[in-house]
Amino acid sequence: MNIPENQPLKTFSDGKTIPQMGFGVCGIAPDATERAVLTAFETGYRHVDTATIYKNEKEVGSALKNSGLTREDVFVTGKLWNTDQGFETALEACEKSLELLDTDYLDLYLIHWAQPALGKYRQSWDALIELRERGLVKSIGVSNFTTEQIDSLKPSRVTPVVHQIELHPYLNQQIQRADNADRGILTEAWSPLGQGKDINDDAVAAIAAEHGITNAQVILAWHLAIDNIVIPKSVTAERIRANFEAPQVHLTVDNLMALGSRPQGERLGGDPAEGDLGAPEYSDRDSFRSAK
Structure with missing residues (x-):
């Protein structure tokens, strides 16, 4: 993979x-997706995260095709939606997502939510x-699982490589991050900037002023x-370009302590610990946007 030297890999x-x-x-309308992804690629991003429920896989694929980059230069993540759980489905x-993205493989494929009442996430795994x-995906992981649900996959003898969860200063997921690390699983943050409270937090603003950077760069750093x-x-x-500069920001220990001690519990989406209440069967884009 050919990525800018100043961009870290895990x-x-x-x-x-x-x-x-x-x-x-997530939440980007299809007619705005290709332009946004192309801007990201032009900026230097080499990792794009999409999902069936986002309804913009085709546009991500168009951006890939029109970017001038080789497929090997870009890391693409897809996700299995709740209604597609089960082995054959x-x-x-996944094959449908590959068709829409116009690619032969995904670098990472995740189960989007466990949906325990369906009783199909182990079959899906x-x-x-x-x-x-089969070589259709390179790596596999999960999203919005509990630790117990992850552990229930052990009989497969295959551990998820990543666990994507809601994570931002007002929901720092300290326990879940530790559980992931104990199992050799990397943590990936969706909604990493949170919403108004995170971006406008006084501690975030003070650190941004200290370093002469944006509030979003503080949180991403x-x-x-x-x-x-x-x-x-x-x-x-x-904003796409400014966010990309976050790896160049070096926060102090005091900065990190301040950011890690913000009030907790501000969840923007569903809680995996609440079972299926955490991932309703979204029937339209607006209700989905309001939850993730």
Whole structure:
């Protein structure tokens, strides 16, 4: 993978690498997705995170095709949606995503939510293992699981390489991050910037003023310093470029302590510990955006 020298990589337990700074497309309308992803690629991002439920895989694929980059230069993550869980349906869903993205493989494929009441996430995990064995995906992981649900996958003898969870200063997921690390699983943060409270937090603003950087750069630099993979999203070229500079920010120990001690419990999406209440069957884009 050919990425800018100043962009950090993380190594999965399977030996493959992922750019620590990625670009997310959750909630970006299809007609704005290709331009946003192309801007990200032009800026230097080499990691894009999409999902079936985002309804913009085709546009991500168009950006890949029109970027001038080789497929090997870009790390692409996809996700299996709740209604596609099960062994055969998961296989079919991944193949459909590959078709929409116009690519032969995904670098990473995740189960989006455990959906325990369905009773199919273990079958779905077996399907992801099969997809990996077929070469359709390179690495496999999970998103929005509990530690107990991750441990229930042990009979497969395949451990997820990454666990993508909601994570920002007001929900720092200290216990879940430790559980992931104990199992050799990397932590990836969705909604890494949180919303208003995180960006406008007094401590964040003070650190931004201290370093002469944006509030978003402060939060992203905090994530990177504590080893989280991040996938910030934006459709604004200026913000896309500014976010990409976060790896060049060096926070002090005091900065990190201040950011790590913000009030906790501000969850923007569903709580995996609440079971299926954490991941309703979204029927439209607006209700989905409000939850993740």
